[in-house]
Amino acid sequence: MQRSAAPSFGTHVRALREARAVEDSRFSLRQVAARCGVTPAYLSRLERDESPPPGAEVLVKLAHELQEDPDVMLAMGGKISDDLRAAILARPRLFADLIRALRDTPEHAVLRILREVRDGDW
Amino acid sequence: MQRSAAPSFGTHVRALREARAVEDSRFSLRQVAARCGVTPAYLSRLERDESPPPGAEVLVKLAHELQEDPDVMLAMGGKISDDLRAAILARPRLFADLIRALRDTPEHAVLRILREVRDGDW
DNA sequence: GGGTGTGTATAGTATATACTCAACATGCAA
DNA sequence: TTGCATGTTGAGTATATACTATACACACCC
Known part of the structure; x- marks a missing residue:
């Protein structure tokens, strides 16, 4: 493709x-x-x-x-967008690590995480 | 506390x-x-x-x-930092959704996700 | 009491960002 | 054939960003 x-x-x-x-x-x-x-x-x-x-x-x-x-x-x-920036700046270490970890993670895997977060028994 | x-x-x-x-x-x-x-x-x-x-x-x-x-x-x-910005800008919809979903998620839950991503059977 | 180190105050500058204003050339419609 | 709408061009501007240069006042040391 x-x-x-x-x-x-x-x-x-x-x-x-x-x-x-x-x-x-x-x-x-x-x-x-x-x-x-x-x-x-x-x-x-x-x-x-x-x-x-x-x-x-x-x-x-x-x-x-x-x-x-x-x-x-x-x-x-x-x-x-400002709200995303604010979220990251509020917990920079956490989000920095997370984003770097997910940077090269394929789309479908990230989507799966997203779904689980939303279903939310975290 | x-x-x-x-x-x-x-x-x-x-x-x-x-x-x-x-x-x-x-x-x-x-x-x-x-x-x-x-x-x-x-x-x-x-x-x-x-x-x-x-x-x-x-x-x-x-x-x-x-x-x-x-x-x-x-x-x-x-x-x-530039590398984080780049990662987000490369897949804006995905990361926007994810960050907004995690914005109000407690620290320990995000850390758990992070660990799982790193252990990585995604 | 002159030298050396400390932090600070005042003023100014270079570059980038985010646009505007006025004028122009082209097409089409009445 | 003028009137209005289209996109474009050249020049300029306001504000913010990211600093510098120079000089000053104080303290400590010998």
């Missing part, structure tokens, strides 16, 4: 937006920019990777506009 | 440094600053919380100097 290369932030956003623009004229660059509270000039540059990804606030608004998962959108912008 | 309030970054650093300075004159503010590659003026401000915590590089050098865990020192400076 071939894995496609991760698209850059701008490319990804443009793809999402243009996909929706086909059917809905409310997804022009200008209108999306307006709803996200930035200038069209800026969004244009973002989509062409001419500016580095925007701040967390704009990232989240973009995610909402484009129906992308906020954590994924933040990640594409190189950011981690 | 009474939990002492978390000390500010500067207070913590000053406490660590002065503890070692009692026995070892190489832990004067000036000498530690020099070994961490910053000016005494800056370290003085840091220790009195007059400047916000320094950048990651200085935080790690301070941790090394003062025998503190780097992840803990980074956390006190409000930062997360």
Whole structure:
């Protein structure tokens, strides 16, 4: 199974937006920019990777506009959401060890842990 | 069991440094600053919380100097080490869910998970 | 009482981050 | 053929981050 290369932030956003623009004229660059509270000039540059990804606030608004998962959108912008940061910083040694241990653990194994935590007879 | 309030970054650093300075004159503010590659003026401000915590590089050098865990020192400076960030950003949805699930999980339970991951028949 | 060490105060700077404003070129629609 | 919408370009700005340089005041030692 071939894995496609991760698209850059701008490319990804443009793809999402243009996909929706086909059917809905409310997804022009200008209108999306307006709803996200930035200038069209800026969004244009973002989509062409001419500016580095925007701040967390704009990232989240973009995610909402484009129906992308906020954590994924933040990640594409190189950011981690504040609540996750806070959780890690509250117990840094614990989470540092855990994340390093799980870094190379396959998806399905992590999901299994997650399910068990949620079922929660810990 | 009474939990002492978390000390500010500067207070913590000053406490660590002065503890070692009692026995070892190489832990004067000036000498530690020099070994961490910053000016005494800056370290003085840091220790009195007059400047916000320094950048990651200085935080790690301070941790090394003062025998503190780097992840803990980074956390006190409000930062997360690059390798952890990278691990999370590589699989944002997975780690976001996991961290949120574990946010309120007691220490011993997380440690148990950690042990199991390390024993590793996942 | 001059030198050496300590921490501190004031002021300033370099770089990065996160954007804006104004103007422009193109297409299409009335 | 003008009017409006599209995306784009060039230049500039505000704020935050991460520090430095210089000078000062105090203590201790001989």
